[in-house]
Amino acid sequence: MKILQVRYFAWMRTRVGTGAESVEAPDTVRDVAGLMDWLEGRSPGHAKAFARREAVRIAVNQDYVEADHPVAEGDEVAFFPPVTGG
Amino acid sequence: MAVRVQREDFDPGLEMAALGKGRHDIGGVASFTGIVREEKGAGGISSMTLEHYPGMTERKLEEIEAEAHRRWPLEASLIVHRYGRLEPGERIVLVATASFHRKAALESCAFLIDWLKTKAPFWKLEEGAGGEQWVDAREADDEAAARWTKDA
Numbered sequence: 001m002k003i004l005q006v007r008y009f010a011w012m013r014t015r016v017g018t019g020a021e022s023v024e025a026p027d028t029v030r031d032v033a034g035l036m037d038w039l040e041g042r043s044p045g046h047a048k049a050f051a052r053r054e055a056v057r058i059a060v061n062q063d064y065v066e067a068d069h070p071v072a073e074g075d076e077v078a079f080f081p082p083v084t085g086g
Numbered sequence: 087m088a089v090r091v092q093r094e095d096f097d098p099g100l101e102m103a104a105l106g107k108g109r110h111d112i113g114g115v116a117s118f119t120g121i122v123r124e125e126k127g128a129g130g131i132s133s134m135t136l137e138h139y140p141g142m143t144e145r146k147l148e149e150i151e152a153e154a155h156r157r158w159p160l161e162a163s164l165i166v167h168r169y170g171r172l173e174p175g176e177r178i179v180l181v182a183t184a185s186f187h188r189k190a191a192l193e194s195c196a197f198l199i200d201w202l203k204t205k206a207p208f209w210k211l212e213e214g215a216g217g218e219q220w221v222d223a224r225e226a227d228d229e230a231a232a233r234w235t236k237d238a
Binding site for chain 1: 120136137138139141142145167178179199202203204205206207208209210211220221222223224227
């Protein structure tokens with residue numbers, strides 16, 4: 001098991017129903033793609049949030065990464081749509 | 087170099103004056119002020135709420151600002167970005183760059199706002215007559231940011 005801090009923003013947050021959760025992911029979760037597969041099964045809200053993977057942007061420890069980026073104990077993993085500031 | 091992410095409004099005139107205060111090596115200050123626009127049609131928007139990722143947002147803005155200083159000879163720069171609920175006509179963002187030469191100031195200012203729009207973690211929620219809606223990222227913004235990648 002590894003404990004991860006998961007953050008959600010914008011419509012990812014409203015679909016999941018929370019902006020942050022601490023999760024204990026099984027050891028089979030090795031990268032962000034694996035984490036998304038596992039998170040998807042947690043609730044109908046999670047499933048809806050991760051339904052369109054191409055629209056999801058990822059940050060690990062506050063740096064942008066791709067879905068093949070590894071995840072390790074204590075990581076902060078954030079999911080959000082493409083940014084729209086400015 | 088300075089980055090501020092804040093709920094409060096800012097005064098572009100005061101910010102720009104402060105940027106060049108006491109300096110005699112600055113030949114010009116360029117700036118861009120972003121303002122909440124009322125969309126015509128579709129009922130129009132009554133307000134907008136900006137969400138951000140505290141910590142990462144500041145970090146990304148600092149990285150973008152550092153990149154501008156690598157590319158142009160800048161004497162000073164400032165990025166102020168607001169979050170929270172904003173009404174049409176309110177200021178959202180200020181980018182200001184100061185340099186010995188006007189070209190460096192003007193180009194780096196355009197670069198900063200283009201990159202900020204596609205790289206800084208902010209999300210806009212529009213509230214209109216039809217309810218709330220998250221704003222979609224625009225392809226035109228990606229293209230505007232990409233033109234600076236070619237120059238790298």
